[in-house]
Amino acid sequence: MSFAELGLIPELLKAVADAGYTEPTPIQRQAIPTVIAGKDVMGGAQTGTGKTAGFTLPLLHRISRHANTSTSPARHQTRALILAPTRELAMQVYESVCTYGKYLPLRATCIYGGVDMNAQIQELRRGIEIVIATPGRLLDHVQQKTINLSQVEVLVLDEADRMLDMGFIPDIKRILALLPAARQSLLFSATFSDEIKKLADQMLKDPQLIEVARRNMVSETITHVVHPVSSGMKRNLLAHLLRHQPDTQALVFVDTKLVCGRLAHYLERSGISADAIHGDKGQQQRTETLEAFKSGKLRVLVATDVAARGIDIDELPYVINFELPHTAEDYVHRIGRTGRAGHKGNAVSLVCAEEKHWLAEIQKLIKLEIPQEIVPGFDPEPEFFEAGTRSSRHRKPAAPETGREREAAAGPAPRQRTAKRPSKPMIAADGFDFSKPYEPAAAPTAGTAPADAQPAGHADASVPPHLRRPQRPIAFLLGGLGRK
Template sequence: MQFSDLGLSPEILAAVAAQGYTAPTPIQAQAIPVVLSGRDLMACAQTGTGKTAGFTLPILQRLSTGRRAGGPTRVRALILSPTRELAAQIEESVRSYGAGLPLKSMVIFGGVGMNPQVAALRRGVDILVATPGRLLDHAQQKTVDLSTVEILVLDEADRMLDMGFIHDIRRVLALLPKHRQNLLFSATFSDEIRALASGLLQDPDYVEVARRNSAAELVSQRVYAVDRERKRDLLVDLIRTHNWHQVLVFTRTKWGANALAEKLVKAGIEADAIHGNKSQNARTRALAGFKDGRLHVLVATDIAARGIDIDELPYVVNFELPSVAEDYVHRIGRTGRAGSTGEAISLVCVDEHKLMRDIERLLGRTIDRVVHPGYEPDPRIAAQPIEMRSGNARPGGGRSGAPGKPRGQAPRGRAPAPRAAAGTAPSRGGSRHR
């Protein structure tokens, strides 16, 4: 199948071709006809499957064919995203694919002043991409009118629930017309997602392009057994020995990300950390350096990494295993994309054996164990409880800045935005802030 077989306009096909694409991915091939038909859609797709184009392309098609010339420009499509950088990434796709169409789009999120966004909204917008919190700010101040929305998209719905946005989502839904098309995209179909869908979607079509919670088939996975206090040294040794470049490393906490990045820099490895406590400008610089190869290692927390989109990322390292097995799938799904192979490496100490068993149970397979010479685990070391500190917590109980919020309470972002002008989008990344 080719994109030209899907009923898209010449202008959209030209924009797709300009991006170097000719054949749709499975999620695009299945989702685009459903969206064009006007039906509600519940779609499950892992990261890196092209799901953004799966809804942006048919939305552009529907809105361009139904646009009334001469009338005021009003919000006709609303796309909700859990993070600022992911919202920016989506709007960037809308602008790229809609370059030849008379449609206006913009992105709004927290962490930047309201006035530029208000001015852009007043000029009119057809497609609005937003994070829930900032959208509600505008709604409260009556600077956005959602009464004309025809299409609603909830992207990464599972992450929005994880971040505690369910109440904000319900408040947004109350502001929308009753009759509209609803599209829900999620990496997993958990019971919570199905409950949300049942109250949102009307007789939806169901699309799932990967086995539930399956790991990318092109990703080679292995576990290095190592003592907890030797993980940093092992990572340095692995990077040097194998000459790894463009390595995305996951930690559980913001403090841990900072500490590991500092260790790598001291070892002569170009590295930086990305997490919610970093300013937006700092995150944008780190992502740009990582993408163009100036940074060899990017250390990230799970929330901060949401939205990082690099087609040929070769290595993902779980410096610490996630406390939720499904997050392992999200992590390693950032490599092995677009037909490229990738490697997922986990550094596992005695404390994490149960987490590893949970992951293998989810995957339905055992991951190969290896020991790097010189880093054999000491069998005398006993397991310790894994302390899930808040993002600002430091070892020994000290804290820097305001107390961290528990999972499920999304803070209201006040960091600088990727670009000062509303409606513009930088390179991709992730943040917990709205």
């Protein structure tokens, strides 16, 4: 099947041919005709299968009737709104819109946070048909009354599960309330949990579910491997692996911004060209780092999950999970950065004992048992092979060395009656007998004083020595005698 058979207009077919595409991918073959027909769609496909073109091409086809060369802003109302969770993904979608729509007189812009709003305001005042935005910055423009959404005909939520699952629900609902009820809504993502599908069903009208593969399936072109390692040796193992692959690029995932920056600095000190990308970096820094990585000037990019959305490199050979994601679906998104467009890729995970339960959840989700390989010199903690894991069931027990271990290995001995354990002594070192009831000491006879007698104003002499507490001096103004 060719793109011409999907019903696209000639301007789009010419742009697709210029981009070097000859045959549509499975998600494109199913989604493009459905979107052109005006139906709501939930599209699920593996990352790197042409999902962006699956909604961009039919969107351009549907609003092409509004294309005009007039300079009046009134002739360029906002007709399509595409929401993305991160700046990088929004920029990637914007580039796709520009690539496929270059022969159409339609205007597009990308608005996101982290940069000055004034340039975006000037762009919106010119009149824009297609707006690609992150939810927070879009609401900023709504509050400033610099954008009008009353004429939107098509709404697209890219990476819909991530947007709905990570705190974007209030912003999405506010945006939906500003849109016309008679619109077409499209949700595209690599994964769909059951909870997200229930929520999406409330937002869409009789949606068409398009899944080109089973849900949460990973690409068959990706080779998975797990390296068990102790948590304290992860950095050393990562540097070791990168040194043994000197000519390959790698995208390394971590969980937090702090670890992201520190790990990139460690790799730099180890002689490996690396940089970090995370939410605390300015947009200019993030853009420059990403461009350096895409162009091959930067060998290793250390990133957090949110910042890595939108990194699109067709021939990226390695994705390394320095820390496993706490959500199994994020593993699918992470490794989807490699093995794209039919190329082979490698997904490497460094796993310590504390992360075993996350590894089990990932394997359950993708229905794949990932092989484990221990790198010599980088052994994991003994807890990694606790009872109940596959590794511990097939591992030979170590030969016992002590006499007690040999007896335990030989099996349980016949049960014998053991002597009763002697009770603790009831008489203290100072002679006090704890087994007898308390009796006050006898009063001293006249003219004599016990050896442990205390001067007046101190603890009662009748209190046994072992129960006495040292008396603290009391200030004179509080009724005491002060220090002597």
